[in-house]
Amino acid sequence: MRVALFVTCLVDFFRPTVGLAAVHLLEKAGCTVEVPRAQTCCGQPAYNSGDRAGAKGIAVQMIDAFEGYDYVVAPSGSCAGMLGRHYPELFTDNPAVLPRAEELAARSWELVSFLVDVCGMQTVAARWQREVTYHDACSGLRELGVKDQPRRLLASVDGLRLREMSGAEVCCGFGGTFCVKYPDISDKMVSDKEADIAATGAEAVLAGDLGCLLNIAGKLHRHNRRIEVRHVAEVLAGMTEEAPPIGAPQ
Amino acid sequence: MLPTSRTFEANARAGLANPILQRALALMQSGFPERRRLAVGRLPEFEALREIGKSIKNHTLEHLDFYLELFEGKVLASGGQVHWARTPDEARAAVLQICRSVDAKIVTKGKPMIAEEVGLNECLEENGITPVETDLGEYIIQLRHEPPSHLIAPAIHLMKEQVAATFRADHRALDPERSLAEARQLCDEARAVLRPRFLAADVGITGANFLVAETGSSIIVTNEGNGDLTQTLPRVHIVITSLEKLVPTLEDAATLLRLLARSATGQEFSSYTTVSTGPRRPGDRDGPEQYHVVLLDNGRSTLLGGEFQEMLRCIRCSACMNHCPVYAAVGGHAYGWVYSGPMGAVLTPSLIGIADARHLPNASTFCGQCENVCPVKIPLPKMMRHWREREFSQKLNPPMYRAGLSLWVWVAKRPALYHALVGLASRALGRLGRGRGRFRTLPLASGWTVVRDLPAPEGRSFHSLWVQRRKGETRK
Ligand code: SF4
Numbered sequence: 001m002r003v004a005l006f007v008t009c010l011v012d013f014f015r016p017t018v019g020l021a022a023v024h025l026l027e028k029a030g031c032t033v034e035v036p037r038a039q040t041c042c043g044q045p046a047y048n049s050g051d052r053a054g055a056k057g058i059a060v061q062m063i064d065a066f067e068g069y070d071y072v073v074a075p076s077g078s079c080a081g082m083l084g085r086h087y088p089e090l091f092t093d094n095p096a097v098l099p100r101a102e103e104l105a106a107r108s109w110e111l112v113s114f115l116v117d118v119c120g121m122q123t124v125a126a127r128w129q130r131e132v133t134y135h136d137a138c139s140g141l142r143e144l145g146v147k148d149q150p151r152r153l154l155a156s157v158d159g160l161r162l163r164e165m166s167g168a169e170v171c172c173g174f175g176g177t178f179c180v181k182y183p184d185i186s187d188k189m190v191s192d193k194e195a196d197i198a199a200t201g202a203e204a205v206l207a208g209d210l211g212c213l214l215n216i217a218g219k220l221h222r223h224n225r226r227i228e229v230r231h232v233a234e235v236l237a238g239m240t241e242e243a244p245p246i247g248a249p250q
Numbered sequence: 251m252l253p254t255s256r257t258f259e260a261n262a263r264a265g266l267a268n269p270i271l272q273r274a275l276a277l278m279q280s281g282f283p284e285r286r287r288l289a290v291g292r293l294p295e296f297e298a299l300r301e302i303g304k305s306i307k308n309h310t311l312e313h314l315d316f317y318l319e320l321f322e323g324k325v326l327a328s329g330g331q332v333h334w335a336r337t338p339d340e341a342r343a344a345v346l347q348i349c350r351s352v353d354a355k356i357v358t359k360g361k362p363m364i365a366e367e368v369g370l371n372e373c374l375e376e377n378g379i380t381p382v383e384t385d386l387g388e389y390i391i392q393l394r395h396e397p398p399s400h401l402i403a404p405a406i407h408l409m410k411e412q413v414a415a416t417f418r419a420d421h422r423a424l425d426p427e428r429s430l431a432e433a434r435q436l437c438d439e440a441r442a443v444l445r446p447r448f449l450a451a452d453v454g455i456t457g458a459n460f461l462v463a464e465t466g467s468s469i470i471v472t473n474e475g476n477g478d479l480t481q482t483l484p485r486v487h488i489v490i491t492s493l494e495k496l497v498p499t500l501e502d503a504a505t506l507l508r509l510l511a512r513s514a515t516g517q518e519f520s521s522y523t524t525v526s527t528g529p530r531r532p533g534d535r536d537g538p539e540q541y542h543v544v545l546l547d548n549g550r551s552t553l554l555g556g557e558f559q560e561m562l563r564c565i566r567c568s569a570c571m572n573h574c575p576v577y578a579a580v581g582g583h584a585y586g587w588v589y590s591g592p593m594g595a596v597l598t599p600s601l602i603g604i605a606d607a608r609h610l611p612n613a614s615t616f617c618g619q620c621e622n623v624c625p626v627k628i629p630l631p632k633m634m635r636h637w638r639e640r641e642f643s644q645k646l647n648p649p650m651y652r653a654g655l656s657l658w659v660w661v662a663k664r665p666a667l668y669h670a671l672v673g674l675a676s677r678a679l680g681r682l683g684r685g686r687g688r689f690r691t692l693p694l695a696s697g698w699t700v701v702r703d704l705p706a707p708e709g710r711s712f713h714s715l716w717v718q719r720r721k722g723e724t725r726k
Contacts, residue, residue, distance in 0.1 A: 007713065011712055012672055012711050012712040013676050013707055014708070015707070019712035019716070035716050037713070038665045039665070046655060049642060050638030050640070050641055050642030050643070051639075051642050051659065052639055054655070054659035057659065058659065058663060061663060138615070138616070138617040138618055142619070170575055170617075171615050171617035173575070173615065174615065175616060176616075178616075179615075179698065180695075182259070182612075183698070183701045184262060184266055185580060185613065189579060190701075190702065214704070215702065217688075218703045219701070221687075221702075221703040248687040249684070250708075
């Protein structure tokens with residue numbers, strides 16, 4: 001299987017380790033991974049700000065960049081949802097691009113659900129001695145049905161124990177530009193999330209979307225909480241030694 | 251009611267800083283959603299019903315002209331009247347004219363939301379007519395001169411203590427020694443005050459949850475029975491409602507009723523479901539002498555055929571706001587007008603204009619929970635995005651935001667430049683933040699750092715690492 005990795009702009013900029021972990025996991029699953037250079041961002045900031053023309057321009061470039069691969073996989077439910085659910089919607093009035101957008105949408109996957117649902121991965125060969133809790137990022141959960149797949153793979157991580165938090169499916173208050181446009185509201189939401197995480201007594205919190213993780217890590221650090229924040233792919237790939245937790249000193 | 255949606259940000263801050271509201275919202279958040287979840291779990295066909303509910307509403311909207319005419323004909327045939335109101339002005343005028351024709355002094359009201367939309371109470375009071383709200387929550391906020399903060403629980407922003415204080419301030423006959431500590435005691439007190447007013451009212455005004463075209467009936471649901479007393483005791487019953495409440499048949503209404511209470515309060519059915527068809531007929535033992543339906547458009551018909559048509563499916567169940575984390579943070583008053591939560595964020599801009607209401611569809615993370623629970627599957631996030639598109643094309647967003655966005659789009663469409671810039675910025679910021687791993691403050695990022703730290707980048711962009719790795723592999 002020829003798989004193109006869509007790195008996503010946040011992983012590219014903030015946390016390349018997540019991208020490397022994704023490559024590692026995909027290769028373990030038997031995929032040949034390539035990283036097309038013509039990719040940048042999925043265009044959500046423009047799309048969700050009402051700049052449809054800007055979003056379309058970026059989307060067309062992405063459709064070109066990912067042509068010809070069997071699958072396109074992103075370590076983010078939000079960005080995979082943009083390709084998989086929203087690109088076709090952008091071109092409903094453009095019959096020249098619509099079939100290509102739909103075709104890309106059908107090949108696009110969020111990383112962990114791809115590993116489990118397409119590659120049939122049942123276990124991973126990783127070790128991490130931690131009690132962790134898992135936040136279900138909104139787009140992955142509600143647009144793509146990512147819920148059991150990460151839990152199933154985490155269950156196979158040696159030494160790891162999952163403690164579910166209450167409100168795991170409630171939004172953390174990131175929401176792209178929302179969190180800087182309405183910081184007070186976002187603060188309330190991420191503070192509630194912080195309380196739910198802390199109440200589990202877990203040593204670490206994981207999720208599949210870097211946007212949420214930056215938000216959650218930022219809040220936990222503001223309150224000097226000693227709870228590790230990591231992308232689920234780092235743990236599944238056994239790469240927790242490769243980089244300090246999100247927001248922790250190097 | 252003058253909208254304050256323009257100052258949404260300040261309204262929201264006030265809500266966040268209000269400890270009583272926060273307590274009330276926390277209670278709501280644990281109440282309604284859990285009860286809905288249980289009710290849905292008890293009905294295996296709930297998901298299938300949502301699909302049917304959606305198609306009933308879609309069908310009606312596609313043939314709205316036909317069903318409206320059918321409805322009017324049936325109302326006339328049953329001895330009632332229909333008053334078409336294009337605007338809030340016309341709706342108020344119609345109600346006022348009916349009230350005057352019977353020389354009404356007291357008007358009881360059974361929580362019609364459309365009356366809020368057209369500012370009916372103010373109009374009646376200016377004309378010497380006393381409106382009395384009979385829904386407990388609505389009655390409380392009428393005493394407090396507040397707008398409703400929720401579709402079905404208008405006083406949800408208050409706790410028992412505020413309600414007791416409100417009654418003590420207003421009910422002069424109330425013995426100061428009497429306890430009002432329990433919800434039951436508050437209900438009894440309101441009931442004692444409202445009973446004589448039900449009997450004294452000349453006109454009763456209700457809304458409608460559904461209008462039935464095949465019979466010309468209006469249907470209301472309540473849990474307090476106040477709607478029945480409002481519409482059957484006075485001589486005149488006015489239904490003030492809007493076009494999109496229409497459904498073709500009683501059977502259709504019954505299907506939607508199965509969705510409504512479960513989605514709203516988690517009940518199988520509301521305590522009272524009342525169908526009214528025309529005035530009292532010869533031989534009837536009770537009922538009003540006159541039955542009027544004031545049908546408001548207020549721009550709704552302009553939504554037909556456009557990208558917001560699906561919003562007209564809304565059955566006002568409140569599930570979207572009950573499950574909305576933004577609503578749960580700021581409360582309904584922050585939205586600044588009659589409708590709040592996700593449904594308000596879509597509906598309000600179409601009723602008061604996107605220029606005044608632009609914050610509402612922006613104040614959403616698009617978490618999707620509203621669409622997920624909506625009984626008629628309205629794609630609320632998508633419609634909020636459509637409003638953002640209108641806002642953007644009308645250049646209503648702040649200029650700095652627009653400039654930043656278009657610069658970013660410009661760069662994102664040039665991959666080589668993009669990768670170079672990201673590589674540089676990642677290195678620079680990574681080096682700067684390496685020691686602490688995060689930033690407390692950062693120029694241009696205050697919207698982020700005002701409430702949380704910004705984790706520092708690792709220091710190399712993925713693409714630069716990947717290029718390096720590839721080079722290494724070819725050298726090997
Ligand atoms: S939009 Fe849907 S969930 Fe919200 S009030 Fe209307 S019908 Fe209920």
